Amino acid sequence: MGKPYWTTKNGDDILYKDLTDSHLLNILSFIIRRADEGVFFGGGGWDIEDMWCDTVYGEDVLNMLDYNGIKKEAIKRKLIDKE
Secondary structure (H helix, E strand, C coil), X not given: CCCCEEEXXXXXXXXXXXXXXXXXXXXHHHHHHHXXXXXXXXXXXXXXXXXXXXXXXXXXXXXXXXXXXHHHHHXXXXXXXXX
């Protein structure tokens, strides 16, 4: 795996170490919210029969959005306490 980075909604990739403290904390809050509310996925081909959608919650979202990696960076900066 390469260096850990966050992709912004504008498509910019920012290394965890280069995120501002406030951005890092906002990302943690965002991930926790998404874990509770769910993340919707969808896709498919050209036909309606090929389309699919799914929503994931909880631990799946935390893993998918690298909650532990973001949290580790926040702990390293002493922005949050170890749990």
